[in-house]
Amino acid sequence: MEAPHNSPAAETPHTPAVMTAQAQVTARFDVTSAEQMQALGRRLAGLLRPGDLVMLSGELGAGKTTLTRGLGEGLGVRGAVTSPTFVIARVHPSLSGGPALVHVDAYRLGGGLDEMEDLDLDVSLPESVVVVEWGDGKVEELSDDRLQVVIHRAVGDTDDERRSVTLVGIGERWSGLGAALEAGC
Numbered sequence: 228m229e230a231p232h233n234s235p236a237a238e239t240p241h242t243p244a245v246m247t248a249q250a251q252v253t254a255r256f257d258v259t260s261a262e263q264m265q266a267l268g269r270r271l272a273g274l275l276r277p278g279d280l281v282m283l284s285g286e287l288g289a290g291k292t293t294l295t296r297g298l299g300e301g302l303g304v305r306g307a308v309t310s311p312t313f314v315i316a317r318v319h320p321s322l323s324g325g326p327a328l329v330h331v332d333a334y335r336l337g338g339g340l341d342e343m344e345d346l347d348l349d350v351s352l353p354e355s356v357v358v359v360e361w362g363d364g365k366v367e368e369l370s371d372d373r374l375q376v377v378i379h380r381a382v383g384d385t386d387d388e389r390r391s392v393t394l395v396g397i398g399e400r401w402s403g404l405g406a407a408l409e410a411g412c
């Protein structure tokens with residue numbers, strides 16, 4: 228008699244746990260210019276609440292800072308969003324009583340979260356929107372929930388302005404991401 232090594236009964240206990248851990252909502256946008264990237268940021272700002280963590284990934288020049296500039300405009304915060312050379316994090320206070328935007332460039336953040344806490348940002352992260360460029364593997368512990376934004380050049384050519392932007396909503400906070408986007412937010 229053959230051993231039932233592949234029977235569904237043997238595999239069932241593992242399957243639901245894996246699916247739960249990976250439950251996430253994904254959406255993709257095609258962006259054709261820097262202006263459109265900024266406009267996408269303004270639109271996504273409408274989804275953001277105090278305490279949210281947004282992680283941006285994509286190669287140098289992909290458009291992470293450009294998207295963040297739009298987020299800052301949409302949130303109505305003070306100061307231009309730039310990619311400062313010697314600053315790891317910059318706080319942009321709200322001009323309208325909303326959450327501040329904390330813009331982190333984790334590229335130089337060697338030590339991860341400990342170093343981030345040592346920055347003494349003089350702002351409450353739970354009351355702010357924290358946007359981190361290049362934070363993969365460094366700042367996930369800040370929140371169980373996060374909106375991950377992955378930007379890819381659609382074409383290898385660095386002169387080409389087309390980008391694909393993938394949003395992945397991770398955790399309970401983002402379970403309604405698909406519905407919010409469909410509702411035009």
Ligand SMILES: Nc1ncnc2c1ncn2[C@@H]1O[C@H](COP(=O)(O)OP(=O)(O)O)[C@@H](O)[C@H]1O
Pocket residue numbers: 258259260261262264285286287288289290291292293294310360387388389390
């Ligand atoms: N579709 C696009 N989205 C964003 N930026 C674009 C796009 N097309 C061209 N660019 C240009 O690419 C550069 C992106 O720079 P930046 O936003 O600082 O990237 P990153 O922060 O990912 O390194 C800017 O000079 C911008 O004008």
Ligand SMILES: [Mg+2]
Pocket residue numbers: 291292310360
């Ligand atoms: Mg940048």
